[in-house]
Amino acid sequence: MSEDTIFSKIIRKEIPANIVYEDDLCLGFRDITPQAPTHILVIPKKPIPKLAEAGTEDKELLGHMLLTVKSIAEQEGLGNGYRVVINTDEDGGQTVFHLHMHLLGGRYLRWPPG
Template sequence: MEDCLFCKIAAGDIPSKKLYEDEQVVAFYDIAPQAKVHFLVIPKRHIPSAAALTEEDGALLGHVFAVIAKLAREQGLDNGYRVISNVGEDAGQTVKHLHFHVLGGEKLPV
């Protein structure tokens, strides 16, 4: 999508502090961290939100969560971490591209 911020980051048109990239996903640090460790994992393919996922996206989601687990280990999040995906404006989704926030590195509020 031409005007999508995360599509531009995935394409390399907008710089980010990348943690990981492969043919399907990109992971980068959040520009306004809400925890000691806060990064995002996004698919390169534009998907507006989790509400737009279908069963055909199962392999992609499995890959996303495998990448999240790998990066969490690399970031030392051995005591735990939180994975969040906001869906829609009422939930606080500000970028209409499926993304997963990974937060950790400290005791998170319940």
């Protein structure tokens, strides 16, 4: 069984969030501590703790999430570019153990990221 996270509570609407996208498979909402003018998190409704624990059965879900990020980026007017980040495990900077994709944009994003 997966740990109950803040993202699980957002999915269940127990915690409010500024939701910009929702379908049967995933949810997109604005990050409460944005690192760029546009910072949206896209999370699966299926509780996958981290990318390292996704299986081959999640292939369609992961593809759907990436296409959702693309759609949200278009909706947000990020035609000049954006970055998609998946942090995995503690050394990768993951703080909430529910798989999520960060959509960052609205400014020039330097490389390397940090």
